[in-house]
Each structure stands twice: as structure tokens, then as C-alpha cells.
Amino acid sequence: MAAGCVLWRRSPAAAGGLEICLVHRPKYDDWSHPKGKLKRGEDPLAGALREVEEETGHRAVPGARLPTAEYEANGRPKQVRYWAAEAVSGGFVVNHEVDRLVWLPPPAARDRLTQPRDRTLVDALLHVLHLA
Template sequence: MSNPATVIAAGGVVWRERRGTRQVLLVHRPRYDDWSLPKGKLTAHEHILLAARREIEEETGQHVLLGPPLGVQRYPVRRNGSTAQKLVHYWSATPTDDSGFEPNDEVDEIAWLSVDKARSRLSYPRDVDILDALEPAVSVSSTLVLVRHAEAIKRKDWDGKDTVRPLNNAGTAVSERLTGVLAALGANRLISSDAERCVATITPYASSINRHIHLWPEISERGYDADPDGLRGLSERAWAPGRVTVVCSHRPVLPALARELGLKVGKFSTGSFLVAHRLGDGRLVHERFGAS
């Protein structure tokens, strides 16, 4: 008999500051009579960042934005009469709105507690480990999302200028799905190559938040080929304090662009992206994701 597939889940440590005290949000599950961090399994084809945000909101009534990753739990669970591995990914999460908690069969109670009290209330040591990773993650000074444009019509199938070559149907679908991911991260500043395929990748999100896309010809293929030194100085503008900035560019430009931004990246498939957080102490925390 083959081993059951790994169960993938996502959640977060929801935190806020109240009268100089940091509080975190725990959930009580009546089925297990335990106190834990909000989390849940991914639905079919759901991006893991969207799953984390959705599960937090469903279990707590809190609308949140996701910050730096806090770690991954690995432990066995029973599934279909066998034992499977469960992987739970966690992110820092800050509330933006409270739609109201309603007790249900899965979660019948929530509690805002100080970090010390939450540490004592949590039922599982693995949750305490995730909670302990929160402290350095709350000091984010700026966030950068580096994106390779979604899939475009192939060059050989396009008769017009390369700069206006559009996304194909698959690329358009990716750009639509990317909207939810960028919303979960709270992206609020948008920068793109002036090539159509880059602009179109983040246009659905720009429209959803009614934001202008800042065009940077320096990060287009044409602009970079004409003046590779044109990237100098972009880092300071991209790492805007207090902002979550999206930068969309091209495969040939991304290695040089990443170096300018202080990031280490490998190959990017179309529609893939990297999320990097600059912490208050100057350290960078980053993670890569495939096309949404």
C-alpha cells in the first residue's frame, strides 16, 4: 500500500499591540479540547498564502495581512486509516478588520492573550516554537515582492513589437490569481517594466486597489540591454519604508535586478515571485513561490 499524500496546511500568529503589550490570538477547538494557533488545510489548487489568510479569517473573524514566515511544523496525522505527514506553514499576521467571531463546531472560543500567557495556554510545544519566532518578525521596515511576468504569447507567434507582446490565456489566468496573493500581503506600491507582459501581470491587482503602476523602463529587457548601469540606485527606491512594493520584470533582467536589490535568487519560471521582508535589524527574510 502506498503512503498517504502529505497533508499541507497553513495558518498564522495573529498579533496586535494594546497599551504597550503585544497580544496574540489563540483558538479553542472543542473536538480536541485544545488551544492552538489558527490554521487549516488547503483547498484544491489554492495558493498557500491565500489558504493561510482564509483559515485565519474563518477561524477567528479577523481580516489580516500576512508578514514574514514563522516556520513549518511537521508531524504525523491519521488519514484514511493510515498515518500521513502533515506540514503546516505559518506567517506573522496583523489584523486589519474584525468581522466578528461566531462560535462553531471547529472553533468555539478565541482569546487575545499576552505572549507570555499565550505561551502557557498553548496545548502543543510545537505551537510555542512558532510563537517564539514572532519577536523578530514584527519589526518589518519594508517588504518587496519580486515577480517575473506571467506567460506571454511566444515571440515566434507574435508579429508586433516585442514590448507590446501580450500575455497568453494561461498568463492572464495567473495574473488574475496573483491578485488575491498580493492582497494577502497588503501590496500598496506597484512598479513594472514598461513591457505589456509585465504591466498586464499586475494590472488586475492594481485595478482592484485603484493604484497606479509606476513604469520603470530600466528594468525592461530593452532598457537593460541599452544601459545595464541603469539599475544602479533602484534599490533605495524599491525598498520604500513602510511599504509593500511589487516589482515586475523579465527573466534576463532578474539576476542583475536581484543583486541591486540585495537579494539572492535563482531561475524564475513565468509568474513566479519572491517575497522579501527587511527587518528592523537590517536582516532579510525571504521565500519563493511558484506561479499562483
């Protein structure tokens, strides 16, 4: 089992605008929401927030639960639980899992995401924030 967040912040440039954080993982050469495997016995929300901090350097305040992504990877079923989470502090430093990070407005984030299944999470975030 894995967990992650659709990490967002208020845009520092556009008044009232919203930006979504995407990470680039060189191992897969993809753009995605921060996520990762849970440790044995770890609470999924705690694991999601830990993964966000490990991959992005940002601490986050969790919000609403978002849809769970279910798919196959290398012939095995995968399930990733997601939450909305607002970035409150921190900053990105290149690490062993993530070499780039971008903050994008929702339409650009939707376009940048590698996997179509991740795009529905952008829509779900906007819905729970009452912006859709």
C-alpha cells in the same frame, strides 16, 4: 498541506503591548493558532488568511513567513506553513470549528498552547517583530 497564521494585534489595554490570538477547537479540545487544510490548488498564504478569517472572524494583513511545522497526526505526516499576520478588522463568532477565542500576551499564549511545537511559533513571531 495546511497553512495558518500567528495572529497578533496591539493590546488595547497595555500601551505598546502585543497580544496573540489562540483558538479552541472542541473536536480536538486543544488551543492552537488558527490553521487549516488548503483547498486544491490554493496558494498557501491565501489559504492561511482564509482559515484565519473563517476560524476567528478577523481579517489580517500578512507579514513574515514563520517556520513550517512538521509532525505526525494519526500516523500520517503533516506539514503546516505559517505566517505572522496582524488582525485589522472583524470579530469572533462561535463557529463549527472554533468555540472559544482568546487574546493573550506572548508569555500567557505560550503557556496556553496545547502543543509544544506551537510555542516555537510565538518565539518566531516575536523575533520577526523585533521584540525578542
